[in-house]
Amino acid sequence: MNRDKLLLRFGIVGTVIVALCCFTPVLVILLGAVGLASLTGYLDIVLLPALAIFVALTIYALYKKKHSPDKNGYNNDTKKG
Numbered sequence: 001m002n003r004d005k006l007l008l009r010f011g012i013v014g015t016v017i018v019a020l021c022c023f024t025p026v027l028v029i030l031l032g033a034v035g036l037a038s039l040t041g042y043l044d045i046v047l048l049p050a051l052a053i054f055v056a057l058t059i060y061a062l063y064k065k066k067h068s069p070d071k072n073g074y075n076n077d078t079k080k081g
Contacts, residue, residue, distance in 0.1 A: 004065045011058030017053045 021027040021043075028040050 004061060004068055008061035008065060010059050011054055014054035015058055018047055018054055022047045022051055
């Protein structure tokens, strides 16, 4: 598997998981069910920076994928179609 594709998949999956935990009460319900509901006040301290990191990683992977040469040696942004 190409490293650019792996980086892009990792960024997108991480963004979706963290966004799901940020904007829905999934993590709050899970922490309450386990008995760790007192930690819900600290979720924003962890989840918002994680979301920013994963979004930045996805943007970087898209940029890198666009500017990397394909198997013929051509850049993807200079190809005439």
